[in-house]
Amino acid sequence: MEAYRAEEAPVIVEATGFTLIDETGKSYIDGHSSLWCNVHGHRVPEIDAAIVGQLGRVAHSTLLGCGNGPSAELAHELVLRAPTGLKKVFFSDNGATALEVALKLAWQYHRQKPQPDQRNLFVRLSQAYHGDTVGTMSLGGISTFHHQYAGLLFETLELPSPSAHLAPPGMTGEEYVLHAFAEAKRLINQHADRIAAIVVEPLVQAAAGIWVHPPGYLKLLRELATSAGTLLIADEVAVGFARMGSLFACEQEAVSPDLMCLSKGLTGGYLPLGATLTTDAIYDAFLGAPSAGRTFFHGHTYTGNQLGCTAALASLRLLEANKVLENAQALSHTLKSWQPLCEHPHVGPIRTRGTLLGFDLFADAAAKTPFPVGLRMGHQVTKACRQRGLIIRNIGDTIIVYPAPAMPNELLCAILQIVAESTLDVLRNASR
Numbered sequence: 001m002e003a004y005r006a007e008e009a010p011v012i013v014e015a016t017g018f019t020l021i022d023e024t025g026k027s028y029i030d031g032h033s034s035l036w037c038n039v040h041g042h043r044v045p046e047i048d049a050a051i052v053g054q055l056g057r058v059a060h061s062t063l064l065g066c067g068n069g070p071s072a073e074l075a076h077e078l079v080l081r082a083p084t085g086l087k088k089v090f091f092s093d094n095g096a097t098a099l100e101v102a103l104k105l106a107w108q109y110h111r112q113k114p115q116p117d118q119r120n121l122f123v124r125l126s127q128a129y130h131g132d133t134v135g136t137m138s139l140g141g142i143s144t145f146h147h148q149y150a151g152l153l154f155e156t157l158e159l160p161s162p163s164a165h166l167a168p169p170g171m172t173g174e175e176y177v178l179h180a181f182a183e184a185k186r187l188i189n190q191h192a193d194r195i196a197a198i199v200v201e202p203l204v205q206a207a208a209g210i211w212v213h214p215p216g217y218l219k220l221l222r223e224l225a226t227s228a229g230t231l232l233i234a235d236e237v238a239v240g241f242a243r244m245g246s247l248f249a250c251e252q253e254a255v256s257p258d259l260m261c262l263s264k265g266l267t268g269g270y271l272p273l274g275a276t277l278t279t280d281a282i283y284d285a286f287l288g289a290p291s292a293g294r295t296f297f298h299g300h301t302y303t304g305n306q307l308g309c310t311a312a313l314a315s316l317r318l319l320e321a322n323k324v325l326e327n328a329q330a331l332s333h334t335l336k337s338w339q340p341l342c343e344h345p346h347v348g349p350i351r352t353r354g355t356l357l358g359f360d361l362f363a364d365a366a367a368k369t370p371f372p373v374g375l376r377m378g379h380q381v382t383k384a385c386r387q388r389g390l391i392i393r394n395i396g397d398t399i400i401v402y403p404a405p406a407m408p409n410e411l412l413c414a415i416l417q418i419v420a421e422s423t424l425d426v427l428r429n430a431s432r
Contacts, residue, residue, distance in 0.1 A: 032392050040324070102197070203354075242325050330409050
């Protein structure tokens with residue numbers, strides 16, 4: 001058995017703007033938003049000052065039996081900005097817990113609604129990723145991440161991801177998208193009376209490898225959920241807060257989900273915080289005397305933490321003051337127009353949506369023949385980028401660029417140049 005020596009990773013000790021600095025003094029562009037959560041950059045004076053000001057009052061107190069000002073204010077501001085109908089907010093600690101909350105709310109809601117039933121099936125997409133807790137892994141469709149835990153996971157109903165790039169041999173991208181739409185209709189209608197909720201990342205499956213959905217798919221799922229008398233859960237953890245050029249991805253198809261999950265960019269990438277938004281109708285199903293047992297039995301020690309909520313409020317103000325949505329739209333245009341690797345025989349189609357970009361490395365891109373796993377081609381590219389002063393992320397042999405929505409466009413151009421140079425170098429060495 002081949003032994004692998006642990007590789008040294010940069011130890012980050014400082015940051016400024018969109019730059020990370022390691023213990024040796026070397027600087028790196030933060031090309032993946034510190035794992036897809038940083039929005040405005042690092043050491044942002046307004047967010048720093050807000051957190052320091054809150055530290056002068058109180059850093060944390062529980063929401064179990066108490067309230068606090070920052071969490072109440074943040075809930076109010078989120079509801080003002082959320083899709084129509086989302087009026088209630090439950091705070092948690094991160095994206096996976098925000099999804100766990102949504103799953104448990106959906107499950108309990110069906111058992112306590114005015115005409116209760118025992119719905120017990122959640123619908124997910126193939127290639128899905130929603131987190132690493134047992135509940136969110138059950139919604140996952142990436143064998144690399146999830147196969148080790150199969151015995152822990154609950155039953156789900158899988159829909160084919162509608163990304164044209166996932167078309168199997170013998171089927172065009174257009175034919176495959178039509179197939180995915182038809183299968184969504186067939187499977188949801190077939191199991192309508194069992195479905196507790198349909199769970200989807202709106203517009204693009206991010207951690208799956210930037211699998212972009214065609215126009216109208218999110219709206220279709222909304223219509224199918226309504227016709228089946230079930231709920232739509234929108235996982236906006238990775239695609240919310242300007243990533244798609246709008247505050248929330250759902251806005252782009254005028255869809256209002258029944259539950260919406262937020263984290264990552266919620267605090268501008270400063271502190272862990274999750275939020276699950278839902279409707280009055282779902283909230284009302286949990287009301288009653290304590291003896292009725294209708295309580296939502298779920299809690300987190302740091303629910304509604306004052307520092308996290310204060311950072312989130314400062315981030316929301318900056319999104320508007322600094323016109324971050326407009327900047328994200330300019331970044332999106334730059335990503336869409338990027339060409340250097342488009343015709344390379346070892347590079348698959350480049351996928352972009354909003355401020356996300358992804359592409360796959362293949363031994364033969366035309367035939368979709370993968371490189372041998374042991375070559376770790378994606379990892380080689382990210383290492384080559386690191387040597388050039390850029391930190392990005394690969395998932396297997398998928399390379400992902402995920403700039404902060406407030407990043408200057410010229411810095412994104414520098415990122416793309418480094419990615420192109422690094423990828424070409426690695427592929428040249430592989431072919432020798």
